[in-house]
Every structure is written in structure tokens, then in C-alpha cells.
Amino acid sequence: MAVLRHTLFSLRWQVLSYGVGVGLYAALIVSLFPMLEDTFADLEMPEGYLAFFGSEQLDFGDPRAFLTTELMSLVPLIVAIYAVVASTALLAGDEQRGALDLVLAQPLSRRRLFLGRTGGLVAGALLIATAGAIGLLIPALIIDLDVPAFVLVRAMFSLVPLMLACAGLGLLVAAVTPSRGVAGGLVAAETVTVWLLNSVSNLNDTLEPLHFVSPFYYADGPTVLFDGPVLWHAAVLIGAFVLLTALALRAFEARELSAGRWQLRALTTRNA
């Protein structure tokens, strides 16, 4: 519990800023709907624009369509960036600062430390989703938005598996790269690339198979407000999180701290 508490303490500013940011953004978009409803009802968006964000030609007088295009197209990328920044900063950041030397000088197993840190990441993801859901719900209740509250809450919490998958990748890369900077840069570049890949794959049938490699495809941003999350999509993301985290744990247990070099062999080295 001490590790978990300290992880949440370390993440407090990131969770607060991303949570408040996502919540305020969601609140703003919902609040704008009554003002833009009539304008958007007659608006025909270019097909390419809609396809890029994973939508088809929709009735923008429908709040779900409006929220899908204006909110659910970008929020997955925002929360994925949180997951990348937080996951690569937690252990690798402490290691780079040298703070991990004193932490691991205590009789605390690396496994316990890693799992406590990972628990903090999961809690952070849940708190950000909660903040986003609150940001959606309050203005939705005020303006009497014609979308059930549970649909809005479900949409926000469907982003948690995406955050976890991105965090799992961040933890793994941070466990084998020389520094937090290298890990953060690599995973951030990968995240933006697969987000673009998923978006571009919607533009053209030939490119469509590419979206299977992108975690954003499994986050169901374009459809979650209409049909809810696809369970097997969520399972893929959670499975990826479990697999990547298990590999990251293995690498972290064998990692040589502050060695300043790539440590891919840590993945295959059995510690003692």
C-alpha cells in the first residue's frame, strides 16, 4: 500500500491536469451542443473529414453524433498521451533521477515496487475517466441532453483499457531503454503514429486492415456512444496490457539500474 500511495502522490499533478483537462473539454463540448445543434443539423461534413475521425455521414442534430465527432475523436489520443507520459516517467524517471537507489535499498522486492507503481497507473486512469465522465454528466443534466447518463459514463470508461494498453507499452519500453527520455520519445511517437494509422485506414478500403494493429481501433471511439464498447475489443486491450506489463516486470526485475544502455537482454535474463 505504501508504494501505491506514493505512486498516486507522484502522479497527482498529471492526473489532476489530465482529469481536469478532459473533464473541462467534455463539459465545453456538451455545453456547445444546444447552440450548434441547429447549425450542425443541416451541415454536411466532407466524407474524408468524417472518415478520418472514424465517423460516417451522421445526423449532427443527434447529440451522440456531435459528441462522437467533436469529443470521442480526440479524447482517446489525449488520454493515451497521459498513459505514455505517466508510465515512462514512473520507474524510469525515478531511476534517472537516482531516487530508485534509495527506494530499492530498502527490503522491498522489485516486483512489489513494480506492481504498486502499476496499480497507481491503473488508479490514475480510472480517476481521469471519472473526471471525464463528470465533465460530461453535469452539463448534460443541466441542458437535459438526450443521451442516457450511463451511455456517457460508459463512453468515458471505455477509454480505460486504451490507457492501460498504452501504459503497458510505456512500462515495457522504459524497462529496456537507457533513459526515460528515450522511452517517452519512442512510445509517444508510436502512439501518435498508430493513431494516425487508424485514422488514415478509415479513408481507404485498401488501408483498412492496418487499423487492426492500432489500439485506437479497439477503443471504439466512433461507435461507443451508439452501440457501447465491443467487449472483445476491450479484452484485446486489457490482454495487451497484461502481456506488456508482465514482460515489463520481467525486464525490470533483471534491469541494471542507471547503467545508461539498452537492456533488451533483461527480457530473457532470469534474475538470480
Added chain:
Amino acid sequence: MHAIRIEQLTKDYGPVVALNGLDLTVEEGEVFGFLGPNGSGKTTTLRILMDLIRPTSGRAEILGFDTQRQSIEVRARIGYLPDDPQMYDDMNVHAFLRLMASLRGADGGNGGRPRHEQRRDELIERLQLDPTRRIGALSRGNRQKVGIVLALMFEPPLVVADEPTTGLDPLVREEVELILREIAQQGGTVFFSSHVLGEVEQVCDRVAMLREGRVIDVLVPAERRRLAPQRFLVSFETAPPAGAFDGLPDVTVVSHDGTEAVLELVAGVDALVKCLANFRVTHLETHEVSLEELFMSYYEPDSSDASPGTAADAAAGGQG
């Protein structure tokens, strides 16, 4: 049982060999110094003992526990102070020490005030540390004090410290040296690396000299002082005749130039004093070979091997 036993420890980073078959034994209850120039393998050795990095080959034991396979048991018995300790800048000293206590499973107990809190407060007072200050606002020296408090507050049977007095002012440095001696007097073991040779000489029961990842000698500073050559610089009112000091037992004439003579003595002083009594001495200065001179002699560029004899010779020669 040995406090530390290191056998054939090797660590390489690709072509760079940091440790090259290091063997060392530290007994319980002694203060043991670890000396060597930068890059000789001191920090690498300490980090392997703490299981922060892994050896390429060889093994180490702390109080009978294997440092790699039984790392948790080892770390439960060590108070560790790294070189330039880094902490969480956004916490204050008290909060940081409380966090470390909770990670150690030492927070709380059977209702009374935990023993480590009493020890923590005692150390904070002795080192003149303000525990309410934010760590990010502390100077290098004050962060070092926090590291020292953390390493000692749980009263571990073994203290492992990398340059423990770096950044401290002379008064606090003296206090830390005193605390380290107290730990040994109470049966604890202290193993530390240092560049401050005077400190090592004053505090340590034994000292290992490291060079290129190997222990090249283990010295007992007190014994060393007893056996080390003593040098006499003598000024006379009138020049003693040539050969006046020849044949004196255990005396070597380093130089004799008119009214000035430099003599070196490796055993009893009696014969020399009696000989000097035959002349009118205007000035007499004695000089003991220091650990620093010994240290320098070990690390001269062409000194590929070392033994107490050659080191002493080199140190003595350096005075001329």
C-alpha cells in the same frame, strides 16, 4: 560469520572491465575503508552488494546471505548511502523518511513510539538538519545528511556508504566520523568508500586499496603507522663529519649536506638519539609516512603491482 565476503567478483560493460576478480572479506564489528581512484570499481562494488546491478561473474555474501538470490534479506540488514543521494524533491525531509520507513515495513508497531523514530530524531539533531524543509530546496550537504539519517536510523547491523562525508562541513564531517565509530563500538559494521584519506586513516580499522577493479592491498592504518618508516630532518650548528651516521642500526641516511641531514628510521629510535646527542642540534623535525603518501605510491603510473614494502619505499622516496 563475515559481515561481507566477496569472491572473484567481475563486472564488465562490454569491453570496459569495472571489476576484475575482486576478493574481499570484511569482519563484523569493524570499520572498513574502500580506497581507490575514480573508476577503480568502488561504486560498482557497492551497487552490486545492494543488487542494483548484477555481476558478470563471482558472488558476494552479506552476513551469510547471497546478495543476488537473497537480496531482500540482505537489504533488511543494510543501511545504504549512495554517492550523491537523490530523493523526491517535492517531499519534505520528514515525509521522505516516513515513506522510506513504510517501504521498509517499519511504520507503526505495538503502540509505542517506534525505535527508529527516536534514532531518526537523535541523528537529525546531531547532524543539525531541519526536517521540515522541502528536499528540493536542500543544499548538497543537507541532502547528504538526509541520506546519512536514512542509512542509520534503522540501526542496521551493516552500513554501506559511498563517500559518506562528501559535501559536509568539517564540523558535521567530524560528527559523522564519530557516529561511524560508535556504530562499530556497538558491534555494527561499517563499509565505506572515500577519497578523504585522513578520514579513512582516522576512522577505519582496515583499508582496502583498489586498482583497476582488484584489491591490491589491505592495510591496517594503526599497524601501518607503527611499521611505516619515520623520517628525521635534522639541522646542526656545525656540520657533523661525513659518515657520522653510518652503521647506526635501522637508520638510512637519505641525505647529508653540511649542517642538514635527512635520516630514515624503521625501528627503535634509541641509537639515533644517542648518536645525535654527540652534536649540537638546532632543529629536529620528524615526519611519518601518511596514508595519503602510501595511496599516491600505489597509483603512480608505473606502479603495476604493489606491496607494503614498495609502497613505503615510494612514499619515503617522494619526500626527498
